[in-house]
Amino acid sequence: MILGRRGRAQAAYSGPEFLALGDLENVDGVIDGADLDLGAADPVRPGDPAAAMEVRLAREFGQREPRPGCKRIVFHYLTSPLVVTGSARVEALRYGRNKLVIDESGLLSSKLLSAKPRGEEGSLDTSLVLRSIGYRGNPVGGVAFDEKRGVIPNERGRVCDRVFVSGWIKRGPSGVIGTNKVCSKETVSTLLADFEAGRFPTTVGPVRTRRS
Numbered sequence: 610m611i612l613g614r615r616g617r618a619q620a621a622y623s624g625p626e627f628l629a630l631g632d633l634e635n636v637d638g639v640i641d642g643a644d645l646d647l648g649a650a651d652p653v654r655p656g657d658p659a660a661a662m663e664v665r666l667a668r669e670f671g672q673r674e675p676r677p678g679c680k681r682i683v684f685h686y687l688t689s690p691l692v693v694t695g696s697a698r699v700e701a702l703r704y705g706r707n708k709l710v711i712d713e714s715g716l717l718s719s720k721l722l723s724a725k726p727r728g729e730e731g732s733l734d735t736s737l738v739l740r741s742i743g744y745r746g747n748p749v750g751g752v753a754f755d756e757k758r759g760v761i762p763n764e765r766g767r768v769c770d771r772v773f774v775s776g777w778i779k780r781g782p783s784g785v786i787g788t789n790k791v792c793s794k795e796t797v798s799t800l801l802a803d804f805e806a807g808r809f810p811t812t813v814g815p816v817r818t819r820r821s
């Protein structure tokens with residue numbers, strides 16, 4: 610069972626990853642009706658194709674009939690773990706159900722909705738709990754750091770004079786290699802603009818060459 614604190618449209622997996630799950634041999638992705646029909650509780654912003662794709666795939670999984678003898682991966686959305694219980698070993702997980710709220714930025718993207726408890730709780734019997742809540746950047750000495758987001762604050766990749774960032778430390782731990790290509794193009798164009806604007810030193814040390 611996979612618990613996700615937000616809805617289908619905000620799930621942190623990418624569409625292609627979700628799609629690939631559907632092709633695993635002898636494994637069924639299962640989404641219960643209650644989690645499929647979140648309606649207004651899980652809005653998809655119009656013009657957000659990635660979120661729309663995730664919702665569409667979730668519906669497709671939901672319509673499939675689980676095959677006898679296959680392993681099942683059951684998705685539960687709008688659910689957060691609260692407490693792991695058990696005496697000598699893990700025996701159960703207490704969870705809370707959530708609602709989605711629009712954060713300060715407004716509904717600019719379906720991904721920007723936050724999960725808040727809605728006051729309903731339940732329990733799942735289990736002997737194993739695995740945590741998978743993403744990654745976080747670490748600070749680097751002498752460079753500003755945004756503790757809340759785990760990123761180095763920057764403007765189009767520029768941190769300060771002659772210091773640049775790209776990738777997850779620039780925008781947070783999301784996206785794939787292709788996303789980082791676009792991200793680093795932006796950083797490099799900022800760097801080149803700074804170079805052309807004379808923000809780099811004009812004198813450099815001697816170039817070291819290897820002795821033959």
Ligand SMILES: Cc1cc2nc3c(=O)[nH]c(=O)nc-3n(C[C@H](O)[C@H](O)[C@H](O)COP(=O)(O)OP(=O)(O)OC[C@H]3O[C@@H](n4cnc5c(N)ncnc54)[C@H](O)[C@@H]3O)c2cc1C
Pocket residue numbers: 744749775776777778783784785786787789
């Ligand atoms: C489990 C997992 C699976 C993934 N699978 C895919 C996939 O199949 N396809 C895909 O496209 N993307 C995938 N991704 C995403 C992809 O890995 C990231 O988008 C990408 O690695 C981010 O690049 P980055 O340069 O920001 O960070 P990284 O690739 O993490 O590079 C940061 C580098 O900085 C180094 N570093 C850290 N601190 C310091 C320091 N103080 N001084 C010097 N060096 C330092 C680190 O050692 C590291 O080498 C996956 C990510 C994860 C976590």
